[in-house]
Amino acid sequence: MSTRTESLHSYVRDARWFGGKGRDFTVSDVRRLGTVADRDQPPVVVDVVELTYDDGTTELYQLPLVLATDPETRLDNAFVGWWEDPEHGWVHAYDAVHDRDAMTLFLHAFAAADDGPLSFVRLSGHELDLEAIPALYSGEQSNSSVLFGEDSVLKVFRKVTPGENPDITTLRALTEAGSTHVADLYGWIEATTDDGQPLHLAMLQQFLRTASDGWEIALVSVRDLFSEADLHADEVGGDFASEAARLGTALAEVHDQLRDAFGVDTVDAGLVADQMDERLASAIDVVPELGEHADRLRGAYAALAGLGKLPVQRIHGDLHLGQTLRTIKGWKLVDFEGEPAKPLSERLLPDSPWRDVAGMLRSFDYAPHAMARSLPEDDPDVVLQREHRAEEWAARNKAAFLSAYAADPSTESDTVLSPEEGVLVAAYVADKTVYECVYEARNRPSWLPIPLAAVARVGTP
Numbered sequence: 001m002s003t004r005t006e007s008l009h010s011y012v013r014d015a016r017w018f019g020g021k022g023r024d025f026t027v028s029d030v031r032r033l034g035t036v037a038d039r040d041q042p043p044v045v046v047d048v049v050e051l052t053y054d055d056g057t058t059e060l061y062q063l064p065l066v067l068a069t070d071p072e073t074r075l076d077n078a079f080v081g082w083w084e085d086p087e088h089g090w091v092h093a094y095d096a097v098h099d100r101d102a103m104t105l106f107l108h109a110f111a112a113a114d115d116g117p118l119s120f121v122r123l124s125g126h127e128l129d130l131e132a133i134p135a136l137y138s139g140e141q142s143n144s145s146v147l148f149g150e151d152s153v154l155k156v157f158r159k160v161t162p163g164e165n166p167d168i169t170t171l172r173a174l175t176e177a178g179s180t181h182v183a184d185l186y187g188w189i190e191a192t193t194d195d196g197q198p199l200h201l202a203m204l205q206q207f208l209r210t211a212s213d214g215w216e217i218a219l220v221s222v223r224d225l226f227s228e229a230d231l232h233a234d235e236v237g238g239d240f241a242s243e244a245a246r247l248g249t250a251l252a253e254v255h256d257q258l259r260d261a262f263g264v265d266t267v268d269a270g271l272v273a274d275q276m277d278e279r280l281a282s283a284i285d286v287v288p289e290l291g292e293h294a295d296r297l298r299g300a301y302a303a304l305a306g307l308g309k310l311p312v313q314r315i316h317g318d319l320h321l322g323q324t325l326r327t328i329k330g331w332k333l334v335d336f337e338g339e340p341a342k343p344l345s346e347r348l349l350p351d352s353p354w355r356d357v358a359g360m361l362r363s364f365d366y367a368p369h370a371m372a373r374s375l376p377e378d379d380p381d382v383v384l385q386r387e388h389r390a391e392e393w394a395a396r397n398k399a400a401f402l403s404a405y406a407a408d409p410s411t412e413s414d415t416v417l418s419p420e421e422g423v424l425v426a427a428y429v430a431d432k433t434v435y436e437c438v439y440e441a442r443n444r445p446s447w448l449p450i451p452l453a454a455v456a457r458v459g460t461p
């Protein structure tokens with residue numbers, strides 16, 4: 001291994017955004033996609049490293065790097081390594097998302113709509129604040145986001161896949177449709193692979209200055225309820241139901257706009273049910289406790305199969321309260337990348353809007369149970385009381401969300417679900433709950449009881 005690949009290997013392995021934690025891999029290739037340069041500062045290159053895992057599968061990870069001739073002490077915390085670079089000789093390499101100068105260079109490249117091996121594509125309609133000071137967003141998870149003052153935010157995708165990135169293309173369609181429920185897309189960075197496919201590297205979008213995370217707001221509402229033992233969910237000050245209803249309306253509008261932009265198709269409900277069944281079979285290998293509920297879950301899938309054909313369209317794909325932001329101008333949905341565990345080819349397929357609805361319904365169940373877990377309590381009466389309140393909170397907010405989602409604006413009537421919609425909701429909720437069992441077993445085992453308890457309730461009213 002050269003010094004360069006050795007350094008890149010350790011940097012990727014230890015990065016917070018690396019999705020292959022715990023798996024052995026080698027750096028099998030490093031490709032340079034392009035360079036952004038200004039004569040007054042070190043060049044910024046965008047490299048993509050190919051990782052090969054023990055089982056032979058590969059993944060591409062993006063590394064924008066500042067290549068300095070001398071050590072840059074101001075970037076000590078972003079040091080990747082020093083090596084002989086094929087284009088720039090001996091360099092000290094730093095992760096560019098930590099560097100204000102490098103990110104300012106990117107912002108200016110957007111303003112100039114630079115086009116070359118790296119294309120900085122910009123949508124019209126917003127004048128970028130070129131004076132904005134870049135700062136890396138501290139809550140980075142699977143990607144790295146850089147805030148430009150209060151004007152825009154650049155999300156740098158870490159794991160990249162050749163082909164269309166739905167985070168960009170879905171957001172672009174919604175922005176162009178004038179949706180009020182997203183942060184507008186301002187532009188994106190794109191390169192082309194050797195075989196001519198697009199490689200979407202980053203996206204620049206509106207910074208939502210007044211945003212509060214939907215999950216956090218929901219938790220505060222639950223906490224208010226728990227602290228008022230004698231009051232019901234509709235009596236406490238922090239009642240969330242009107243927000244849940246606004247979320248339902250927002251999602252219905254987003255689905256309408258996505259239908260208009262990408263069209264509708266149909267799929268065989270039996271095939272969808274089979275996929276749910278397959279997910280269940282592999283989930284049981286990871287979470288054996290699911291086995292005792294398998295018959296009931298399969299009952300929900302069989303009912304779905306009985307529906308014949310299902311309308312499908314572009315959807316969010318991984319919706320939960322943590323992907324919603326409450327702003328002064330209403331609710332916004334973020335992160336249209338789809339379910340992280342699915343390969344890109346599957347995430348791009350049209351899907352049932354009820355998958356998004358089910359994601360939100362599951363979140364309304366998670367919030368009170370997650371809050372209950374964070375407040376240890378020995379008194380069995382209080383535990384029981386909280387359990388009642390948790391069910392009450394979940395039921396109230398699910399109902400508010402669902403009736404707003406399903407309400408028909410043309411008749412202005414509050415609609416209860418049709419029997420067919422009831423079957424759809426039950427099947428997609430069951431499928432999401434199975435997914436969550438695997439997610440929690442792998443990432444947060446102490447939270448596994450939350451979806452497991454919900455699996456035990458599948459099929460009960």
Ligand SMILES: Nc1ncnc2c1ncn2[C@@H]1O[C@H](COP(=O)(O)OP(=O)(O)O)[C@@H](O)[C@H]1O
Pocket residue numbers: 139140141142143144145153155183205206207208209211213322323325334335
């Ligand atoms: N446009 C935005 N304005 C302000 N905050 C945002 C914006 N987009 C996302 N966020 C915040 O950043 C967090 C991570 O964003 P997200 O798109 O989910 O990134 P990731 O793909 O890394 O999870 C969100 O939960 C939200 O709190």
Ligand SMILES: O=P(O)(O)O[C@H]1O[C@H](CO)[C@@H](O[C@H]2O[C@H](CO)[C@@H](O)[C@H](O)[C@H]2O)[C@H](O)[C@H]1O
Pocket residue numbers: 215318320321322339340359362363364366367436439
């Ligand atoms: O935000 P991501 O795209 O990474 O989504 C994954 O992680 C989520 C957890 O952060 C997970 O969501 C589950 O936990 C949430 C509370 O933390 C809860 O609101 C959701 O309802 C529940 O599904 C999501 O499933 C997973 O894909």
